[in-house]
Amino acid sequence: MKINLEEIYNLLFEYYGSQGWWPGEGIEIAIGAVLIQQTNWHNVEKAIEHLKEAGCLNVECLKKISLEKLEKLIQSSGYYKAKARTLKNLINLLIKDPQPDRNALLSIKGIGYETADSILLYWFEQPYFVIDEYSFRIFQRLGYYEGKDYLKLQRVFMEILPSDTKLYNEYHALIVEHAKKHCFKTNPRCNDCPLAKHCSYINEPNI
Ligand code: SF4
CATH class of the missing domain: 1.10.340.30 (Hypothetical protein; domain 2)
Incomplete structure (x- = not known):
């Protein structure tokens, strides 16, 4: 069974800690x-x-x-x-x-x-989950989504997660951090990846 979105968040948060995004204000x-x-x-x-x-x-x-x-x-x-x-x-x-x-x-x-x-x-601190290139790739590897439809993947997050600005803010920041530190390398750093147990890429590295 695929890992749920809250678990992914918890694993990323435990590993990377709070990201304190976005730089700047107003x-x-x-x-x-x-x-x-x-x-x-x-x-x-x-x-x-x-x-x-x-x-x-x-x-x-x-x-x-x-x-x-x-x-x-x-x-x-x-x-x-x-x-x-x-x-x-x-x-x-x-x-x-x-x-x-x-x-x-x-x-x-x-x-x-x-x-x-x-x-x-x-x-404006409104609960819109931000999707980017990193989210498409990582959540495809985790078996959540295939394709590149912004609104469809956004709906996956917004229908499952509570409508919580702080959570959306931190979650997106953690996805970016995970992409930069592990998943978006030329050779993804799967060995010490906090999501490795749940990722299909390890078995099918063309994803
Ligand atoms: S196991 Fe590798 S491909 Fe899968 S999420 Fe982690 S870094 Fe990315």
Whole structure:
């Protein structure tokens, strides 16, 4: 029988401990959620540092700054032209509505489910379970899911787990930590993996 989602959480929590996500607070969470698309956190940190140095880690400055200057400040995060436009549109939305709902966020070009749900969960503390590449791979290996349908895998979590913002926050952070430390290596570190007993990858390493 496959391991249940609570057990997976407990094993990950026991092994990695509390992750204390998300770095930053307020608008910085939304900016980070946009900038992290298609890159790593190191590059996002550099871009956020540049915004901070320019005094532009706030709605007022992001509203006033020219698109060209914004592009330059966030260049290290890659796809900076598209991301700058997304940030500008997001700021315009936040000025009209400081706590937009999911549909409003999704109406902005460049904001998909993962970005919208990261903003809703980590900034507005609403119970949306965030799905990412790591979740697809790990939960396929654990026999939970096949395919890449964001909403379907999200439903698996949200129908089984209690609707608890803190739990969703910590669980997603633990998945990311597990991916980085064990599962997303070129050769996954299965020997000392806390989920090894429950993982099909060990027997079928093509998964
Ligand atoms: S046993 Fe290996 S493949 Fe399976 S979850 Fe752990 S690290 Fe990933």
